[in-house]
Amino acid sequence: MANEKILVVDDEEHILELISFNLTNNGYTVLTANNGIDAVKIAIEEKPNLILLDLMIPGKDGYDVCREVRSNSEIRNIPIIMLTAKSEELDKILGLELGADDYIVKPFESMELLARIEVVLRRTGKFSDIFEYRNIKVDFAKREVFKNNEKIEMTAQEFELLKVLIQNKNLALSREKLLESAWGYDYYGDTRTVDVHIQRLRKKLSWDDIIVTVYKYGYRLEI
Numbered sequence: 001m002a003n004e005k006i007l008v009v010d011d012e013e014h015i016l017e018l019i020s021f022n023l024t025n026n027g028y029t030v031l032t033a034n035n036g037i038d039a040v041k042i043a044i045e046e047k048p049n050l051i052l053l054d055l056m057i058p059g060k061d062g063y064d065v066c067r068e069v070r071s072n073s074e075i076r077n078i079p080i081i082m083l084t085a086k087s088e089e090l091d092k093i094l095g096l097e098l099g100a101d102d103y104i105v106k107p108f109e110s111m112e113l114l115a116r117i118e119v120v121l122r123r124t125g126k127f128s129d130i131f132e133y134r135n136i137k138v139d140f141a142k143r144e145v146f147k148n149n150e151k152i153e154m155t156a157q158e159f160e161l162l163k164v165l166i167q168n169k170n171l172a173l174s175r176e177k178l179l180e181s182a183w184g185y186d187y188y189g190d191t192r193t194v195d196v197h198i199q200r201l202r203k204k205l206s207w208d209d210i211i212v213t214v215y216k217y218g219y220r221l222e223i
Helices: 013-025 036-046 062-071 089-097 110-123 156-167 175-183 192-205
Strands: 005-009 029-033 050-054 080-084 102-105 130-133 136-139 144-147 150-152 211-214 218-221
Touching: 005 013, 005 036, 013 029, 013 110, 029 036, 036 050, 036 062, 050 062, 050 110, 062 080, 062 089, 080 089, 080 110, 102 110, 110 156, 136 156, 144 192, 156 175, 156 192, 156 218, 175 192, 175 218, 192 211, 192 218
Parallel strands: 005 029, 005 050, 050 080, 080 102
Antiparallel strands: 130 136, 136 144, 144 150, 211 218
């Protein structure tokens, strides 16, 4: 699904490593910079699909980086999500006024970050709608699934569950989290519903070895 290139800019090494790990596991190509000067240089040279930009970085702060990106005709259309420990409303407003597409306050959950990235990439038209693995192809825009180039019939809920698993591949997801993400926040069904739908997906996709059971917890799409 995700062959997009993302530039992560943060001067805290452990945050760079954590974000890079999660993005790489979800199929993104990751570039990193720990200061504003390198961030602008890499953005111009590599033209990433999206920039995750911390505000408090050396060289040039996130605001200045955002200004430079938006004033450069070659890269001005690259979407920017600002990352910062600051939670004051004025900081958020300033970032958005300078051209940021979204704003996330640290600390944040990995799933929230991945969801925000997908939303911004889709909104800006920079997101790949196709996921392919082995003999399976998923078209998210058309909500169609193919196996060996033959269309597989899926219920709406099976497709949503598959989508969540793909978006969070290689991450263990609890049954409760799968219910929340695939069925919606207002769904209070039995978690056995997840088990039934997982079995259906395994059978339809022949993914017994791909959709792995995490003992007494949930499931993981292992790719």
